Amino acid sequence: MKKDLILIVGASGTVGSEITKALKLQGYQVRVTTSKSVNANDKDTVHINLATGEGIKAALDGVDRAFFLSPPGYADQYRLLSPLIQEAKRKGLKKVVLMTAMGANAVETSPFRRAELELEKSGINYNIIRPNWFLQNFNTFWIQGIKEQRKILLPAGKAKVSFIDARDIAAVASTLLTSDNLNNRAFDLTGPEAVDHEQVAKAISQVTNKNISYQEIEPDVLRSGLLAAGLPADYSDFLLMILSFLKEGYNASVNENVKFILGREPKNLAQYAHDFKQSWL
Numbered sequence: 001m002k003k004d005l006i007l008i009v010g011a012s013g014t015v016g017s018e019i020t021k022a023l024k025l026q027g028y029q030v031r032v033t034t035s036k037s038v039n040a041n042d043k044d045t046v047h048i049n050l051a052t053g054e055g056i057k058a059a060l061d062g063v064d065r066a067f068f069l070s071p072p073g074y075a076d077q078y079r080l081l082s083p084l085i086q087e088a089k090r091k092g093l094k095k096v097v098l099m100t101a102m103g104a105n106a107v108e109t110s111p112f113r114r115a116e117l118e119l120e121k122s123g124i125n126y127n128i129i130r131p132n133w134f135l136q137n138f139n140t141f142w143i144q145g146i147k148e149q150r151k152i153l154l155p156a157g158k159a160k161v162s163f164i165d166a167r168d169i170a171a172v173a174s175t176l177l178t179s180d181n182l183n184n185r186a187f188d189l190t191g192p193e194a195v196d197h198e199q200v201a202k203a204i205s206q207v208t209n210k211n212i213s214y215q216e217i218e219p220d221v222l223r224s225g226l227l228a229a230g231l232p233a234d235y236s237d238f239l240l241m242i243l244s245f246l247k248e249g250y251n252a253s254v255n256e257n258v259k260f261i262l263g264r265e266p267k268n269l270a271q272y273a274h275d276f277k278q279s280w281l
């Protein structure tokens, strides 16, 4: 029997690339999206731009199941996700897995929550996954400070965070995309332990033999850095807002959802630091 065609939005990204790899290994037909230009010979990649809505209708043509995310850089995630959800509903998809973020459901009117509610009410079978802060931020967003100043520079205080490895988020998303056993449920996803940024710095120091430390900075200092790096002001403010929640301890709780869905423990900080050592050398 022909396996379902699965659309992955954000397929070149940290989570989407791992989902794509996993599904292809299982023999699924996978269609991936990019906002960049597409080579005419590449029949498995389609162009979409969620900021403008361009390409969404064609991307969902003939698709059975889909993974949706809102790319970083946009503070109004509802504006980007709603047209995808509406089109999935029009086309009668068998299932949508939507990734938002841990805490997204704290305020019913937040853009991420509005997208979740739209999917929940759409009549499409769905799962919502709400991951905590990714471990992979230390080899992507925060890498410059680590490599150039040997410092993790964040307004995070001494708060503990149950960071999750993005490879586990992708494994969960792939499992939920290809099974209907847990339909119509939302899952907060955390790692197996809550650690502070000093412990992250120690773990990176250990695998790299470099002296990496954590230094707390004022939110305004980070804001200037984000703006200088080209992030829009509203998205920079969104990041500072969620970092203030982190500092207050809202991202410390650990749950068993990854183990419940995958039947194995999530990866921990030591495993992540070991596997991504090359990034910081």
Ligand SMILES: NC(=O)c1ccc[n+]([C@@H]2O[C@H](COP(=O)([O-])OP(=O)(O)OC[C@H]3O[C@@H](n4cnc5c(N)ncnc54)[C@H](OP(=O)(O)O)[C@@H]3O)[C@@H](O)[C@H]2O)c1
Binding pocket: 009, 010, 011, 012, 013, 014, 015, 016, 033, 034, 035, 036, 048, 049, 050, 051, 069, 070, 071, 072, 099, 100, 101, 102, 130, 131, 132, 133, 134, 135, 137
């Ligand atoms: N990082 C964290 O700690 C964390 C924690 C919880 C939740 N999240 C959520 O995770 C999501 C990000 O996931 P990720 O880190 O896997 O993403 P990512 O690595 O930043 O990749 C973003 C993806 O979006 C695509 N993209 C960029 N602009 C686009 C546009 N205008 N239209 C369509 N696609 C576009 C990119 O591909 P092209 O460049 O090829 O278009 C890329 O594949 C966000 O919604 C964030 O809120 C992140």
